[in-house]
Amino acid sequence: MSGTLSPIDIAESLLAAAAREGATQAEALVIGQDSALTRFADGTIHQNVAETDLVANLRFVVGKRIGVASSNRLDEDGRRALAERAGRIARLQQEQPDFVSLPQPGPIPSVVGAFDPATAAASPEARADAVLAVVRQAGAAGVGASGSFATSAERMAVANSLDIRAEQEMTRAHLIVVSTAPNGETGYAEALAVRLADLDPVAVGREAAQRARDCCDPAPLAAGEYEVVLEPYAVADLVDTLASLGFSALAVQEDRSFYQPGKRLGSDLVSIWDDGSDPAGTPMAFDFEGVGKQRVDLIVEGIARDIVYDSATAARDGRRSTGHGLPAPNPWGPFALNAFMAPGATVREELIRGLDRGLLVTRFHYTNPVQPKLGIVTGMTRDGTFLVERGEIVGPVRNLRFTQSYLEALRQVKAVGNERRLLPAPGGSVVVPALRIGAFDFTGAAEH
Amino acid sequence: MRELTERALQVAAQRGAGYADVRVVRQLEEQINVKSGVVTGASSRESEGFGVRVLVDGAWGFAASHRLTAAEGERIAAQAVRIARASARSLRSPVRLDDRPPAHGRYETPVEQDPFVVPLERKIAGLLQADEAMRQTPGLAFTECVYHADREWKTFGDTAGSFVEQTITHVGSGIEANAVAGDDMQRRSYPEAGGAFGAAGYEFVERLDLAANGPRIAEEALALVKAPQTPAGRRTVILDPSQLYMQVHESCGHPTELDRVFGTEASFAGTSFLTPERLNAGFRYGSDLIDIEADATLPGGLGTFGWDDEGVAAQRVPLVRAGIFVGYQSSRETAPVIGRQSSGGMRADGWNHIPLVRMTNVNLLPRPGMSLEQIVEDTDDGLYLATNRSWSIDDRRLNFQFATEVAYEVKKGRLGRLLKNPTYTGITYEFWRSCDAVADERSYAIYGTPNCGKGEPDQVGHVGHGVSGARFRDVQVGVGKW
Numbered sequence: 001m002s003g004t005l006s007p008i009d010i011a012e013s014l015l016a017a018a019a020r021e022g023a024t025q026a027e028a029l030v031i032g033q034d035s036a037l038t039r040f041a042d043g044t045i046h047q048n049v050a051e052t053d054l055v056a057n058l059r060f061v062v063g064k065r066i067g068v069a070s071s072n073r074l075d076e077d078g079r080r081a082l083a084e085r086a087g088r089i090a091r092l093q094q095e096q097p098d099f100v101s102l103p104q105p106g107p108i109p110s111v112v113g114a115f116d117p118a119t120a121a122a123s124p125e126a127r128a129d130a131v132l133a134v135v136r137q138a139g140a141a142g143v144g145a146s147g148s149f150a151t152s153a154e155r156m157a158v159a160n161s162l163d164i165r166a167e168q169e170m171t172r173a174h175l176i177v178v179s180t181a182p183n184g185e186t187g188y189a190e191a192l193a194v195r196l197a198d199l200d201p202v203a204v205g206r207e208a209a210q211r212a213r214d215c216c217d218p219a220p221l222a223a224g225e226y227e228v229v230l231e232p233y234a235v236a237d238l239v240d241t242l243a244s245l246g247f248s249a250l251a252v253q254e255d256r257s258f259y260q261p262g263k264r265l266g267s268d269l270v271s272i273w274d275d276g277s278d279p280a281g282t283p284m285a286f287d288f289e290g291v292g293k294q295r296v297d298l299i300v301e302g303i304a305r306d307i308v309y310d311s312a313t314a315a316r317d318g319r320r321s322t323g324h325g326l327p328a329p330n331p332w333g334p335f336a337l338n339a340f341m342a343p344g345a346t347v348r349e350e351l352i353r354g355l356d357r358g359l360l361v362t363r364f365h366y367t368n369p370v371q372p373k374l375g376i377v378t379g380m381t382r383d384g385t386f387l388v389e390r391g392e393i394v395g396p397v398r399n400l401r402f403t404q405s406y407l408e409a410l411r412q413v414k415a416v417g418n419e420r421r422l423l424p425a426p427g428g429s430v431v432v433p434a435l436r437i438g439a440f441d442f443t444g445a446a447e448h
Numbered sequence: 449m450r451e452l453t454e455r456a457l458q459v460a461a462q463r464g465a466g467y468a469d470v471r472v473v474r475q476l477e478e479q480i481n482v483k484s485g486v487v488t489g490a491s492s493r494e495s496e497g498f499g500v501r502v503l504v505d506g507a508w509g510f511a512a513s514h515r516l517t518a519a520e521g522e523r524i525a526a527q528a529v530r531i532a533r534a535s536a537r538s539l540r541s542p543v544r545l546d547d548r549p550p551a552h553g554r555y556e557t558p559v560e561q562d563p564f565v566v567p568l569e570r571k572i573a574g575l576l577q578a579d580e581a582m583r584q585t586p587g588l589a590f591t592e593c594v595y596h597a598d599r600e601w602k603t604f605g606d607t608a609g610s611f612v613e614q615t616i617t618h619v620g621s622g623i624e625a626n627a628v629a630g631d632d633m634q635r636r637s638y639p640e641a642g643g644a645f646g647a648a649g650y651e652f653v654e655r656l657d658l659a660a661n662g663p664r665i666a667e668e669a670l671a672l673v674k675a676p677q678t679p680a681g682r683r684t685v686i687l688d689p690s691q692l693y694m695q696v697h698e699s700c701g702h703p704t705e706l707d708r709v710f711g712t713e714a715s716f717a718g719t720s721f722l723t724p725e726r727l728n729a730g731f732r733y734g735s736d737l738i739d740i741e742a743d744a745t746l747p748g749g750l751g752t753f754g755w756d757d758e759g760v761a762a763q764r765v766p767l768v769r770a771g772i773f774v775g776y777q778s779s780r781e782t783a784p785v786i787g788r789q790s791s792g793g794m795r796a797d798g799w800n801h802i803p804l805v806r807m808t809n810v811n812l813l814p815r816p817g818m819s820l821e822q823i824v825e826d827t828d829d830g831l832y833l834a835t836n837r838s839w840s841i842d843d844r845r846l847n848f849q850f851a852t853e854v855a856y857e858v859k860k861g862r863l864g865r866l867l868k869n870p871t872y873t874g875i876t877y878e879f880w881r882s883c884d885a886v887a888d889e890r891s892y893a894i895y896g897t898p899n900c901g902k903g904e905p906d907q908v909g910h911v912g913h914g915v916s917g918a919r920f921r922d923v924q925v926g927v928g929k930w
Contacts, residue, residue: 041715401842
């Protein structure tokens with residue numbers, strides 16, 4: 001990791017500098033990152049990058065005035081300048097009337113399985129080996145391969161003037177493969193792991209290659225309402241989008257969320273929660289305010305149960321933060337960064353066999369909310385969409401556009417897969433199964 | 449910086465790089481957020497570092513660090529070479545760059561009022577005034593105002609002898625009023641969703657006159673929750689510039705990026721339907737009225753600069769001429785593959801990322817003839833759609849769907865009833881071929897997109913779009929069940 005001072009040492013130093021500048025409270029978030037990514041297309045590595053950075057974010061409080069400044073210039077002069085800059089902003093600020101305090105120290109869960117030294121030390125040669133393994137799988141299947149393989153190590157420290165002191169290390173290995181059949185049709189596979197050793201490039205490459213071969217000569221299909229089985233890649237988008245639209249306390253406080261406690265949001269088969277401690281995900285012990293992450297049940301057997309909080313939204317509702325704060329200043333509110341969906345009892349083949357006439361959807365592409373309070377989202381299918389009739393896959397179909405309420409989709413969940421996948425989500429990850437959904441509204445068709 | 453760049457280039461060459469470049473970058477940003485009368489965020493971010501990009505035996509390597517020392521320059525250059533050698537293990541054909549003379553010089557965004565000198569209190573006061581102007585209209589759920597400024601000092605050097613220095617300044621600001629009624633939520637923004645952005649100083653923000661527009665958008669947001677739903681059907685639509693710029697961005701800007709065409713974005717953003725065999729083959733992208741170009745020399749655009757991040761000078765490049773697809777946005781690596789020279793489109797979003805082919809300012813040129821108002825007067829029955837709300841397009845950039853904040857019925861040449869939740873969808877070339885009117889220069893304006901995502905690791909690009917408004921026939925509107 002960068003520098004002679006550790007992230008927590010830098011955080012301590014910044015708190016001292018803020019105190020000298022007259023802060024009544026202060027919070028320092030320091031993140032060091034070493035990351036690398038190897039990107040390939042048509043079997044060739046065309047981009048291969050690595051970066052090292054160390055950034056500090058200082059929240060400087062004077063009474064109810066708050067200034068935030070960040071920098072990666074963290075030598076002694078840089079730290080002093082950062083504190084001066086944050087203090088200057090705070091003093092020129094308006095008061096935030098509902099600001100109560102930075103978070104108080106609280107319990108931080110003991111988290112295992114968040115960091116792997118071998119992943120942190122992954123070499124460009126190791127990434128190239130993984131890419132070559134993927135390319136070999138593609139070649140054996142007679143298809144091309146594109147994708148990326150990323151490894152990263154992050155060391156994060158939070159300290160505040162109320163004696164929060166928190167440190168954690170995290171690693172990630174992430175492989176994406178899009179295989180391309182000779183006619184241009186594509187198949188997808190993806191894997192995320194904390195440990196590089198838990199990621200199997202051969203299996204991922206084989207899955208994408210097989211899907212690309214299965215996608216040859218897709219037939220046109222009329223838009224309309226279809227039953228669907230969504231593979232976990234598609235379910236990941238559904239869960240992450242709903243978590244961000246509706247389960248943030250700020251969204252609820254601003255009346256832009258669909259959430260109401262006790263409201264039915266899904267079928268009985270749907271349970272979703274956030275848990276930073278579960279080693280099945282990408283564990284994270286505390287949030288960007290240094291507050292220990294609590295497990296929060298968002299939906300229990302289809303019924304809305306709770307939402308996630310940071311310190312500001314918690315103060316407004318008279319609650320304690322659940323440990324879901326983002327770096328200050330945070331106009332977006334708290335986020336569920338470690339979402340899980342409960343598995344069901346249905347094996348994948350049975351999910352598909354349950355379709356009378358429907359679609360097996362591998363993944364979604366370029367989704368975007370159209371009406372947030374109703375959870376209406378539009379997007380495309382991509383990299384493997386198949387027609388299923390009387391429980392059997394008939395063949396590939398061209399991609400379709402959907403304009404669908406994700407909430408209505410949750411209410412229409414008829415069966416849940418018994419296996420889950422760990423997949424990335426913006427800023428975090430999700431662990432999700434495949435779903436069979438009774439009705440999904442496809443509103444347009446693509447040419448491929 | 450000279451010592452760092454020279455040492456890094458020297459080490460890269462000594463270790464076997466046939467080509468190397470170094471970018472040293474310092475970025476400064478300032479952001480203010482106001483929500484419902486409260487300043488919820490005032491922040492300043494600075495970031496500095498350098499990146500070394502090398503070609504070794506025809507394979508790429510890149511490494512970057514935040515430590516700006518000559519010793520670190522040597523270490524990172526060596527790391528980049530090692531990475532390139534790892535890349536070479538999968539190499540099928542060596543990368544070849546186009547020929548060009550070394551670049552030298554300086555470029556600076558023209559700025560009247562330095563946004564980093566204007567006092568913070570003045571900027572906050574301007575936002576609070578605009579917020580207050582919206583909240584004088586009772587009944588809103590919440591209001592938001594944003595101000596953003598960023599400046600990038602960038603030094604580029606390469607083993608061919610290039611050395612250029614640039615200072616790029618961008619600013620932006622905007623306001624939005626949000627109304628909620630039951631499950632319905634409606635937003636009205638000014639000047640556009642997320643704010644208007646330009647390459648300029650604080651004078652750009654002052655000219656927006658946010659406060660004067662606050663009452664209007666507040667009333668429109670409240671009117672929208674009571675407005676009828678936009679009915680589904682095939683309609684004539686007139687796109688206000690505040691939506692048309694996004695249509696250009698998604699359906700022309702991205703598919704003309706040559707790296708996408710060659711599949712290097714296949715695993716993330718996707719590819720393009722504008723394949724090389726369609727170039728100079730008379731492929732009809734749009735109607736005769738459609739002239740689209742990428743212009744990195746356009747004053748005020750977010751895609752305006754002196755040189756791209758390969759040291760290629762800013763250019764004006766035709767993409768579509770009289771409806772026919774004629775050109776790509778490209779790089780020194782991609783352009784020679786189709787027998788052309790780089791269009792100067794390579795940009796990175798910081799010191800720590802490799803440059804990618806990026807839109808510069810992709811502009812739909814105005815057509816002499818009718819003003820935007822005259823196009824409305826010339827329309828017997830249709831919809832006028834304004835201010836982007838949602839966007840989505842497939843991985844080859846063909847099937848798109850957009851939502852706008854508002855629609856107005858057009859009846860016998862006049863704007864009429866307000867309608868909510870407008871959406872429209874289509875296939876890119878069918879849509880552009882259905883264009884039968886492009887407004888003249890009177891409504892032509894440069895729009896900024898400061899949040900264009902592309903690449904792995906994800907990069908956020910700043911790009912611009914000049915548009916004046918246009919009319920399209922037989923468009924599917926009102927998509928989905930509401």
